[in-house]
Amino acid sequence: MKLFGSSGIRAVFDKDLLDLAFRVGLVTGVNFHNVIVGRDTRTSGDAMKHAVISGLLAAGADCSDAGIVPTPTLAYTTRQFDAGVMVTASHNPPEYNGVKLLNPDGSSFDPGQQEQVEAGLRSGKVDLARWEKIKTSGVYESAIEQHVSGIADCFPGKLRVKVVVDAGCGAAAEVTPRLLEKLGAEVVSINCYNSGVFPRVIEPAAENLRDLCQAVRESGAAVGIAHDGDADRMMAVDDRGEFISGDKLLVILSKAMGATEVVTTLDASMAIEELGLNIRRTKIGDTWVSGELKKGGDFGGETSGAWIFPRISLCPDGIYAAALLASIAAEHRLSDLAAAVPSYPLRRGSAPANGVVTSRLEEKLMSLAPKKVSKLDGFRLDFPDGWLLVRPSGTEPKIRLTAEARTDARTQQLYNRGLEAIRDLAKSGGRS
Secondary structure (H helix, E strand, O other), rough: OOOOOOEEEEOOOHHHHHHHHHHHHHHHHHHOOOOEEEEOOOOHHHHHHHHHHHHHHHHOOOOEEEEEEOOHHHHHHHOOOOEEEEOOOOOOOEEEEEEEEEEOOOOOEEEEEEHHHHHHHHHHHHHOOOOOOOOOOOEEOOOHHHHHHHHHHHOOOOOOOOEEEOOOOOOOOOOOOHHHHHHEEEEEOOOOOOOOOOOOOOOOOOOOOHHEEEEHHHHHHOOEEEEEEOOEEEEOOOOOOEEEEEHHHHHHHHHEEEOOEEEEEOOEEEEEHHHHEEEEEEEEOHHHHHHHHOOOOEEEEOOEEEEEOOOOOOOOOOHHHHHHHHHHHHOOOHHHHHHHHOOOOEEEEEEOOOOOOOHHHHHHHOOOOOOEEEEOOEEEEOOOOOOOEEEEEEOOEEEEEEEEEEEEEHHHHHHHHHHHHHHHHHOOOOOO
């Protein structure tokens, strides 16, 4: 069974996950001899972190403990080490935890590296270091300051802007407000204290940010910033207290940076190409975006809020994104910028994958007579007025669907046709 999902290993915290954390540390420590470890604010974080550190030390590796830090902060600091291990379940609920393995350039372990770790876990033959080779772990206290200073150097001058920050009591609770205040912003903080029990659903989606929208309206702020549990994501609210979609944020951030080459995923809006940006698309998942950015590019991201700035790191950096958006809001009304980006009806959903055979699904989808088909990640079917993406989930026994078109009716039609194809195969056991 494959352990790594699209963004590391995640599961509900239990003794099996704790044991897995030790074994991941052990396997990682055999191949990487100087490793830094951090965690987010979950109640199980300390237990998981110490399990990872125990594994690393047992393998004979040097290990530094960065404490509670955002994932992008640990990734920024990993440039001084052979590898980084972040204990986090990102935007999953607080009862979950997991591990994410990082390279010195900030990117997540690629599929080849993940397979190497999984092979070591499957074999169970990793030997402990001899007793005289085992080292002690040390505390690494400057990770946050290094990251904050590194970002601040990219934004000379003072930002005259009021910002509301909702960190969801995650790992950015003390980091994003500190950075924005250092840049000169007036910061209103909500949910900016460390807590293992998140006060809102931690994924920074529109339906979970009503308090942030209200706080922006009441305070007269120019922008509201929201993070997930480990702050590799940043989503935002404009000066009117309205949520800004990920597709619109992708365009706003790209244009502010003057980016000429942008990497994003297959499920980003077709409006992006219409605005003249040079776009390269990848499979779904920030790991794939980072991998493509290694070949070149100014900026990349997923519309879920994972924004990657190669000048800093190849890890999605919600902290840097917060600073960039605050600098934009200091000069322009975000509501005007968002309104200038075309928006088309888009629908997302999923269906059970039981009984669905890929080859038969392809046949059924091709009957829709698409103009173009991509098999990069499932099946993306392009039509003159829209597109449909049908792909297997990387974490659940489901097939995910995304449809976008120029009208609501056409979007719904494309979505329904994809859903019908999946359900027909499920009913017939794949023989239909």
